[in-house]
Amino acid sequence: MKKTILLGAAALLGLAIAPAAMAQTVTGTVNVTGSVAAKCVVITGGSGGTFSGSIPLGELSQADGTLSTTLSGSTNASPGGSTQFRVNCNTAAPKVTLSSTRLSLTPSATAPTGYTGNIDYTAALDAALANSTTQTVSYVTAAALPAATVQSLSSSLANSAGNLTVKAYALNTASGALLMAGNYQSTISITIEPS
Amino acid sequence: MRSSLLLTVAAASLALVAASGQAQAQSVTGTVQVNGTVSNRCLFVTDNVVLDLGELSLQTGDVSAIGRLDGVKLTSRTATLNGWCNGVSATMAVEAQPIFNTSFTSTAPTGFERRIDYTATATASPSGGSVSASDSTLASGGGAASTTGIFASDIVVSFADAATPAGGRLVSGSYSGSVAVTLAPAT
Numbered sequence: 001m002k003k004t005i006l007l008g009a010a011a012l013l014g015l016a017i018a019p020a021a022m023a024q025t026v027t028g029t030v031n032v033t034g035s036v037a038a039k040c041v042v043i044t045g046g047s048g049g050t051f052s053g054s055i056p057l058g059e060l061s062q063a064d065g066t067l068s069t070t071l072s073g074s075t076n077a078s079p080g081g082s083t084q085f086r087v088n089c090n091t092a093a094p095k096v097t098l099s100s101t102r103l104s105l106t107p108s109a110t111a112p113t114g115y116t117g118n119i120d121y122t123a124a125l126d127a128a129l130a131n132s133t134t135q136t137v138s139y140v141t142a143a144a145l146p147a148a149t150v151q152s153l154s155s156s157l158a159n160s161a162g163n164l165t166v167k168a169y170a171l172n173t174a175s176g177a178l179l180m181a182g183n184y185q186s187t188i189s190i191t192i193e194p195s
Numbered sequence: 196m197r198s199s200l201l202l203t204v205a206a207a208s209l210a211l212v213a214a215s216g217q218a219q220a221q222s223v224t225g226t227v228q229v230n231g232t233v234s235n236r237c238l239f240v241t242d243n244v245v246l247d248l249g250e251l252s253l254q255t256g257d258v259s260a261i262g263r264l265d266g267v268k269l270t271s272r273t274a275t276l277n278g279w280c281n282g283v284s285a286t287m288a289v290e291a292q293p294i295f296n297t298s299f300t301s302t303a304p305t306g307f308e309r310r311i312d313y314t315a316t317a318t319a320s321p322s323g324g325s326v327s328a329s330d331s332t333l334a335s336g337g338g339a340a341s342t343t344g345i346f347a348s349d350i351v352v353s354f355a356d357a358a359t360p361a362g363g364r365l366v367s368g369s370y371s372g373s374v375a376v377t378l379a380p381a382t
Contacts, residue, residue, distance in 0.1 A: 039221040049223045057231035057286070065236055065281055087223055103229055112322040112349040115281065123229070164229045180345060181235040182280035190225040 010130040038091045038194035044161065045085035046144065054070040055081035055168050057103075057184075065178040067119065067171060074169035075123055076136060084162035091194040092156050098125050099148035102141045103171065116177040118143070123188045126165040138172075140188070146190075166190065198364065235282035235380035244274040244352075251294075251311065252365045266357035269294075269313055275352075276317075276376060279347035283340035284381040287350070289330040289339030291315040291374045298368025308363040314356040315374040321346035331356065332372075350376055 005055070025061040045051040057080050062068045106115030124138040139149045157163050157191075166188060253265040280325055296309035303309045316329040330338030352374055359365065 013359075037221070040223045041221065042223050046223075046225065049221060051223065051225040052227065052230040053232065057229065059234060060231040061233045061236070063236075063238075065238060065279060067312075072234075080230070085225060085229060087225075091264075103231065105233075109283070112345050112347070114279070115345060123227075162226075166225075168229045178279060178281055178347060179233040181233050184231045184233065186229040188227040188229060190227070191222055192225075193222040195205075 015092060017145070028175040036090060037144055038089075040087055040089035040091075040094060040110045040192050040194050043086040043088055045083075045187075045194050050182065051085045051087065053083040053085065053166065055166070055188075057081050057168065058170075060103075060184060061179045066176060067173050067179060069084070071169075071171040074171065076122075076126070076138075076167060076169060078123070079124075079167035079169035080171060081109055082165055082167040085166070086161055087157065087163045087164055087192055088159065089157045089192065089194055093154065093195060094127075095149050095152045095193040096127065096137045096192075097150045097187060098123065098127060098137050098139045098188070100139050100141050100188040101145065101186050102143075103168075103184050105180050105182045106185045109182075110125075111139050111179060112179055116141075116173050117180045117182070119171050119173055119179075119184065121169075121170050121171040121186070123186075124167045126167065128152055128158040128163040128165075129153060129161060130158050131155040132158075139188075164190075164192075166184075197287070220359050225323040233281065235280075235285070237278065237285055237378035238284075239276060239278040239378070239382050241277040244272045244276060246260070246272055246299055248272060248370075262363060263362060264311060264359050268352045269311070271359040272285070272336050274352045274374070276350040276352065278293055278319075278378055278379055280343055280351055280380060281345055282345045282380050285343050286340040286343065286379045286381075287317060287319055287326065287328045287343045288337050288340035288377045288379070289315055289317045289374060290319060291330045291332045291354075292372050293332040294370045294372030296360040296368040297371045299366045303363070303366050304314045306363050307366045308361060309366045309368075310360055311365075311370065311372070312356070312360065313354050313372075315352055315354055317352050317374075317376045319343050319350045320348035328376075330374075337375075337377070340377075342382050343378070350375065 100123035
């Protein structure tokens with residue numbers, strides 16, 4: 001009787017050991033991803049997607065009635081006037097589109113012979129870049145306005161105050177033309193796209 | 196195996212979200228107003244002309260007229276200035292001063308005179324047509340201003356109505372008068 005009991009116990013032990021030797025493990029992988037949308041945002045000089053400013057040039061004529069030589073001789077380095085903005089873009093080569101109208105007598109009037117109510121000039125956008133250089137995008141007005149200047153920046157915009165400077169310089173009229181009295185206005189239009 | 200499939204689906208879903216964000220890339224637009232002014236201004240390019248009339252008295256002809264003013268000496272002459280105004284409200288006015296004998300300044304004896312009166316007219320040529328302004332030395336002060344508007348042209352000064360006060364003979368000497376033309380940018 002005793003023997004029978006021992007054999008039974010051994011059989012039970014054998015069954016208990018067998019499942020433990022066949023145990024299986026599992027592994028899982030979770031990929032966490034996200035994205036940053038390409039964007040440009042106005043920081044100073046406006047808000048959201050728009051910015052605006054003005055460049056007051058003051059008196060345009062000199063004593064003899066012709067265009068001020070200070071304005072006609074102005075350059076990018078020494079412009080007739082300028083204003084600054086800050087736009088942050090998070091892409092490597094933001095695209096700039098720049099155009100302008102002529103600086104014209106407003107309201108317009110027909111100019112007698114020898115006079116003019118239109119002044120052409122160079123509108124420029126100097127972009128401070130992250131690589132510590134400055135890239136100039138320019139547009140020169142004319143009687144027949146040329147297509148807008150479209151240019152991709154060679155580097156990201158600098159993450160700094162006043163990273164965009166808009167300038168007006170190299171004003172010009174027909175040689176010897178007298179400027180009609182009144183107020184003159186022009187509009188420079190700028191679009192900056194992330195890529 | 197089933198767990199692995201579920202994770203792959205989740206990753207694909209995140210990728211779609213990322214792609215959606217790039218489609219909404221934001222651009223910015225800016226506008227800069229450039230402005231300036233040109234003041235109303237007038238300027239003479241030629242602001243001074245000396246008109247030498249020569250002998251002012253009649254030298255020949257009717258004996259009774261000899262020695263009296265030869266008006267043609269003045270009325271046949273013109274003087275040309277040149278100037279411009281750049282404003283639509285610009286005006287031009289004339290003030291003429293009599294021609295006096297500057298050598299003989301006393302009261303002229305009876306029958307003689309030392310003053311010549313006349314009417315001076317200045318004419319500018321804006322593109323819309325000539326504009327004139329006049330003044331007679333018989334009237335005190337200057338003449339009424341005329342609106343020239345914008346122009347750049349010669350300003351021709353002509354003379355008319357030359358006469359002495361009583362038609363007497365002219366006292367010998369040097370005579371001098373003047374015509375002032377004033378261009379005003381705006382009234």
